[in-house]
Amino acid sequence: MPEKKKPVKGRDYDSLSGADAVAFGMRQINPDVVAAFPITPQTEIMERFSQFYADGEVDSEMILVESEHSAMSAVVGAAAAGARAMTATAANGLALMWEIVYIAASTRLPIVMNVVNRALSGPINIHCDHSDSMGCRDSGWIQIYSENGQEAYENTIFAVKLGEHPKVRLPVMVCQDGFITSHSVEAVNFIHDSKVKKFVGEHKADFSLLDVDKPITLGPLDLFDYYFEHKRQQIEGMENARKAFLEVAKEFEKICGRKLEYFEKYKADDADYLIVVMSSTAGTAKEAVDKLRKEGKKVGLIKPRLFRPFPYEEIAKALEGKKAVAVMDRSDSFGAQGGPIFLEISTALFNSSKKPKLFSYIFGLGGRDTPMEDIEKVFNELMAGKLKQINYLGVR
Amino acid sequence: MAKKDKKEHLAVCKTLGTWKSIKPAGITEPGTASELRTGDWRSQRPIHIPEKCIHCLQCFIYCPDCSIRAENDKFKEFDYYHCKGCGVCAAICPVQAIKMVDEGKAREEEKKKNA
Numbered sequence: 001m002p003e004k005k006k007p008v009k010g011r012d013y014d015s016l017s018g019a020d021a022v023a024f025g026m027r028q029i030n031p032d033v034v035a036a037f038p039i040t041p042q043t044e045i046m047e048r049f050s051q052f053y054a055d056g057e058v059d060s061e062m063i064l065v066e067s068e069h070s071a072m073s074a075v076v077g078a079a080a081a082g083a084r085a086m087t088a089t090a091a092n093g094l095a096l097m098w099e100i101v102y103i104a105a106s107t108r109l110p111i112v113m114n115v116v117n118r119a120l121s122g123p124i125n126i127h128c129d130h131s132d133s134m135g136c137r138d139s140g141w142i143q144i145y146s147e148n149g150q151e152a153y154e155n156t157i158f159a160v161k162l163g164e165h166p167k168v169r170l171p172v173m174v175c176q177d178g179f180i181t182s183h184s185v186e187a188v189n190f191i192h193d194s195k196v197k198k199f200v201g202e203h204k205a206d207f208s209l210l211d212v213d214k215p216i217t218l219g220p221l222d223l224f225d226y227y228f229e230h231k232r233q234q235i236e237g238m239e240n241a242r243k244a245f246l247e248v249a250k251e252f253e254k255i256c257g258r259k260l261e262y263f264e265k266y267k268a269d270d271a272d273y274l275i276v277v278m279s280s281t282a283g284t285a286k287e288a289v290d291k292l293r294k295e296g297k298k299v300g301l302i303k304p305r306l307f308r309p310f311p312y313e314e315i316a317k318a319l320e321g322k323k324a325v326a327v328m329d330r331s332d333s334f335g336a337q338g339g340p341i342f343l344e345i346s347t348a349l350f351n352s353s354k355k356p357k358l359f360s361y362i363f364g365l366g367g368r369d370t371p372m373e374d375i376e377k378v379f380n381e382l383m384a385g386k387l388k389q390i391n392y393l394g395v396r
Numbered sequence: 397m398a399k400k401d402k403k404e405h406l407a408v409c410k411t412l413g414t415w416k417s418i419k420p421a422g423i424t425e426p427g428t429a430s431e432l433r434t435g436d437w438r439s440q441r442p443i444h445i446p447e448k449c450i451h452c453l454q455c456f457i458y459c460p461d462c463s464i465r466a467e468n469d470k471f472k473e474f475d476y477y478h479c480k481g482c483g484v485c486a487a488i489c490p491v492q493a494i495k496m497v498d499e500g501k502a503r504e505e506e507k508k509k510n511a
Contacts, residue, residue: 108421169420207423215426222422225412230422232415 013189018149018181021188022114022174023048025156026086027058028196031112032203033078033085035063035071039093040126041178042116046088068093072100072113079109080218082208084160084200086111090178091118091132098136104171105140106234107219108206110163111171113141114156117279117330118178119366127367128178130279131331134340140234142172142241143308145278147264149188151305152176157191158252158260160200165244169206170237177280179367195255238309245306262311263304265318267293271300273382274319274356276345277328278304281363281370288375299379304341312348319349322356324382328393330364338390357385363393370394430478434461438481440496442474448493455485455494 016024023045026034034053036046053062061078065071068089075085089097094115104111115133119125133143144159146152152174159172176182191199207216222230249260266286268274275285282303292299302318304311319325329339336343338360349355361378364370374394381387412418451471456464463479465472486494 106421206420217424217426218421220422220424226418226422229413229415229418230420233418233420236415 012192013187015185016149016188017044017183017185018146018152018176019044019116019183020048021149021153022088022156022176023052024188024190025153025196027052028191028193029084029086029112029157029160029200030058030197031060031086031160032083033061033063033075035065035074035078035085035087037065037068037071037089037093039068039090041118041182042088042090042093042114044182045114045116068096069100072097072104075111075113076100076104076107076109077209079104079111079205080107080208081210082203082205084164084203085109086113088114088116090116091120091126094132094136095120098139101136101139101141103219106230108169108234108237109171110160110169110203112156112159112163113171113173114152115173115175116178116182117175125366126178128180128280129330129365129367130175130340131365133173133175134329134331134333136173137308137340140170140238141308142168142170142238142306144172144174144306145304146174146176146181147279147282147303148181149176149184149186152181153188153190154252154256154258154260155305157196157200158248161248161251162241162244164203165241165248166206167240168237168244170234170241175279180280191255199251199255241309242311260305262306262314263302263318266301266303268300268302268318270298272298272323273379274300274302274322274325275328275375275378275382276302276304276315276319276325276341278307278341279330281328281330281375284370284372285375288372288379291372292376292379297379297383299383307341307344310344310348312344315345316348316352319345319356320352320354324357324359324385324387326359326361326378326382326387326391328361328363328378330362332362332365359387360390361393362390365395368394433477435475435477435479438476438479438499440481440483441476441499441502442479442481442483442485442494443497443502444471444474445493445495448491450491450493452490454488454490458484458488460484 026049052058063074071087075087078085117128117130119129120131144155146155155174159174163172253259267289277285285301289299289301327342327345329341333340339362342360456466461478463475483496486496
């Protein structure tokens, strides 16, 4: 096997896969503890990071665990000890973590985890859809979705500061599309090591199990007398993440030069017809928008970046007054009236007097390719106005 | 809920604090499970019969909650703060020196005695 190209330190760009870009970001963050367990298509992140570790380029403590349940448990333990802890997973690995995923959020531990989106079994499949991370959208984690390797890299560094924000203190999931993003090589612009180091700074945890001068009890039985209050605090932390996102984005812009927003608007302001879609498909959709714009059609795109907490007000504002909007979901909520993003957007627009016609598209399950023609088809169907409430794109 | 009980309940609630005042994530002072009263789950209460006891201390060995106190190699007392009333001590006793009685009745009798 040919040796993989290693990013050169100090250089400001390189051609890297999404997984490598994230690992490069992790090297710059230099977390205290990283727990690793392989699962396709996440493995490449930890493979590359362990190379940095073996080469002595990070000071991290690396824990090679025996399952994802242990990986999440290890980072929970590390974060409770006051460490900055990271891990990564995908699909069934995330499913195995489930129990501890909730505990990480409710214990208010700002862990950062990269999720390389992959379809959940069964039938077993290793390719991209969002059923894994969408499944734990109620787990109390902040969720950020990345369109490409560049965004995955930026979001990973950004997530450290967002989760550790004193008013938030919640774990963050940074998602990128399995294979499509994680294994595609593209040019990635890097932020200089020293800038990242300064941006993430030193993690000052609220409490530490290792602080013998201030001993605490963590994770005691919490019944009807306190559980509700602790959940209420957690809700507040998640609500605070909205404002914190903008604060951290301002700081991040200074080192990155790019502005991170709740969602990206692409030729959306003067558009009559919009598609809302997350992650890599947004890249394809931009091409489709460009093509149709050349034909004189007023179409545009909204690409949510922050999914939890969901930017209800802002997205509603961006969609109000449009003629029709197709919300594309790469996962389904079985038995619900449309995919997860569609449900959020319907809620966001429920009280609006200027709501557009709204349609749900389920697409790309199990890595089913969604080429530009499919996106054009969605726009054409939107413009023709003969649509069912829920549509399935590209299914036979 | 009876009116009096409700009043008491609300008074207790006031002392517990609100979501704004309590520490996050259930973090509390350091301590161990020994502080947790588990004796109030008990529906059966073990009673020691001194005249039958031969101080073999099998009850001490078998008690799953360390709720038998011994002193100078002799049975001393039950730790009712932690004893959950499982009855293992009574079952293992070779001379039937421990009997299990109804906890509710035992408490009522105690109340009468103290009144």
